[in-house]
Amino acid sequence: MKGTIHKCLAALVKEEYGEDAWKKCLQSSGFEPERNFALTEDIEEENSINLIVESAKVLDIPLKKLFDQFGVYWCCTYAPKHYSFWYVGMKDAKAFIIKLDEIHGLVGKHFNNAKPPRFLYHWTDKNQKVLKVEYQSNRKLIDLYISLVNGLAIYFKEEIEINKISEHEVELTFDY
Ligand code: HEM
Known part of the structure; x- marks a missing residue:
């Protein structure tokens, strides 16, 4: 999946839960804690889905809640800026x-x-x-x-x- 999804997730989690929480999400799903994502880079499909699912676990929220937060952040903040x-x-x-x-x-x-x-x-x-x-x-x-x-x-x-x-x-x- 394209890095833009991960980049948006990163910005959302950092803003809502803090930098440290995002580092934990990255580590828990097998990424380096300092990993940055570029809009058009390709990330392995399995690792992409894993990052989303693991982030919900680390943040201790239902996946549905993370999807909802992502939806609002993408449509109201991230996409108006990048697209x-x-x-x-x-x-x-x-x-x-x-x-x-x-x-x-x-x-x-x-x-x-x-x-x-x-x-x-x-x-x-x-x-x-x-x-x-x-x-x-x-x-x-x-x-x-x-x-x-x-x-x-x-x-x-x-x-x-x-x-x-x-x-x-x-x-x-x-x-x-
Ligand atoms: C300007 C706005 C948008 C742009 C430029 C955009 C672009 C993208 C890109 C680049 C991906 C990753 C695709 C890949 O790596 O194969 C993606 C995934 C996705 N987009 Fe959008 N998107 C936009 C808005 C939306 C909106 C508003 C919705 C739904 C209402 C939506 C639904 C989805 C879904 C569900 C995925 C996840 C991948 C999948 O289901 O296969 N997108 N989008």
Whole structure:
């Protein structure tokens, strides 16, 4: 997985739990305590997942809570700083969510070894308030997807109802 995910996790944990806590997360998952991550570097898949899971253990919080914190931090702080161009002209969470397949498609095209998730969209009503999203990825991180949708809702100050239908499908209900 690309280092950008690890870099964001590092910034979040340092900010919320302190530098020492982050060093412990790194050590506990087999990384050097001083390890820095670059946006486009490739990190072994197994080590990436391990870092996330071990961090939750070290911080003594449920994985779901770490995903939620990551979702808010990514959408409200990290991505607006590192990927600000994608926020330009984005008027609401609905527009951003629909754009995510294109964003990740471009990531896959431009960065060697990236295997970003892809998304298929299907409106279930004519008012386009209820959206079925098919999450396509071998990583089985749909719960992280859900936390990131929550992060977007917070960024745009919206309420989005999220229903997980299966490990590869969610239904999102917007109030507009
Ligand atoms: C400007 C905003 C964004 C950019 C540039 C971006 C880019 C990326 C990149 C580079 C990865 C790592 C892919 C890899 O190494 O194979 C990734 C992973 C991921 N992204 Fe995004 N992303 C953005 C926003 C979002 C949002 C808002 C969501 C969900 C609502 C999302 C869902 C995910 C998920 C779930 C993964 C984990 C990997 C997986 O499931 O396979 N991303 N993204």
